Amino acid sequence: MNAAAAPLLELRHVTQRFSGLVAVSDVGFTLAPGEILGLIGPNGAGKTTLINLISGTIRPIEGEVLLDGKNITRLPAFRRARLGIGRTFQIMQPFPGLSVLDNVAIGALFGHGGGQSQLGKAREQARQSLEFVGLGKFADQRADELGGPGRKRLELAKALAMKPRLLLCDEVMAGLNHVEIEEVIAVIRKVREQGIGILVIEHVIKAIRSLSDRLLVLHHGQKIADGTPGAVLADPAVVQAYLGKKRA
Ligand SMILES: Nc1ncnc2c1ncn2[C@@H]1O[C@H](COP(=O)(O)OP(=O)(O)OP(=O)(O)O)[C@@H](O)[C@H]1O
Structure with missing residues (x-):
């Protein structure tokens, strides 16, 4: 083709x-x-x-x-x-102990085109993804403290931070x-x-x-x-x- x-x-x-x-x-x-x-x-x-x-x-x-x-x-x-190719997982497993922001930054570090090589830029990208899914105000909270609906959005934000x-x-x-x-x-x-x-x-x-x-x-x-x-x-x-x- x-x-x-x-x-x-x-x-x-x-x-x-x-x-x-x-x-x-x-x-x-x-x-x-x-x-x-x-x-x-x-x-x-x-x-x-x-x-x-x-x-x-x-x-x-x-x-x-x-x-x-x-x-x-x-x-x-x-x-x-x-x-x-970015994906969410049915069984949500945020990295415990890491902030919501850093859970998403990990997605940004490993995404499309090789991802962001610098942590600062990855965090910036992560913050945009969190705003996009409506989780911006939870960025500094521990990810494992999010409830079910928050974790669903976190999954989406992680996948989106990979710029799929x-x-x-x-x-x-x-x-x-x-x-x-x-x-x-x-x-x-x-x-x-x-x-x-x-x-x-x-x-x-x-x-x-x-x-x-x-x-x-x-x-x-x-x-x-x-x-x-x-x-x-x-x-x-x-x-x-x-x-x-x-x-x-
Ligand atoms: N790693 C695995 N080893 C053995 N069997 C598996 C494995 N993964 C899935 N299966 C089996 O393959 C079939 C399809 O499973 P799958 O999880 O893809 O279904 P699903 O449509 O996503 O179901 P659900 O709506 O319950 O999530 C099931 O019978 C499941 O038990």
Whole structure:
């Protein structure tokens, strides 16, 4: 494919197994710059595994991951971060004892293009990310003193401080109330305005429907739907696999 015309992210026939269990099966899709792609599916459908395959914490048994048309399938996670892939983690593990600011500065030190080499500049970048997600006033607090909603924002700020071109969000709205969900949605929309492509895993259907340009549904590791939120959520196969069991 001509690299100039290539999507920001492309997966081709990606498969991952864990000792016999097929967690992701022959999945392919594309994501454009500035696009928000929602990824939904029942528990254990393979969503986090897919994010791990894109960010590089695991490599697929079969298939290819391409960024800007370039094959990155065999690159380790830190190299992918340098190329502009940032992610949040479902299980939030801030560095205990470090301030909120320094947790985010670590992201700035290891991000896109190799990150900031100077701690002062990394902290400056971290402060901007914290302001962006609405955590500015907590910068000097210890990160492990933040509550659940604060930690979700911290995850986002850490990923954004890496100056990603592609942002992978793993359940950044889980456990938040309606107001907090709306606030996180507003932050993700602001990220998109910068031309960043965003993949969002989310169980809160109302939120993912309003946020996503496109929805992709995984079931038992297989892609069972990919299209506009309206069409996908009305798809009988999706209703049967997912929505019939879990409505938000
Ligand atoms: N490292 C691993 N070793 C063995 N099995 C794994 C591993 N990681 C994931 N799995 C299995 O792969 C399947 C897909 O898991 P995954 O966490 O990707 O699902 P998910 O869609 O993100 O689920 P949830 O919505 O509950 O977070 C599950 O059956 C899970 O138990």
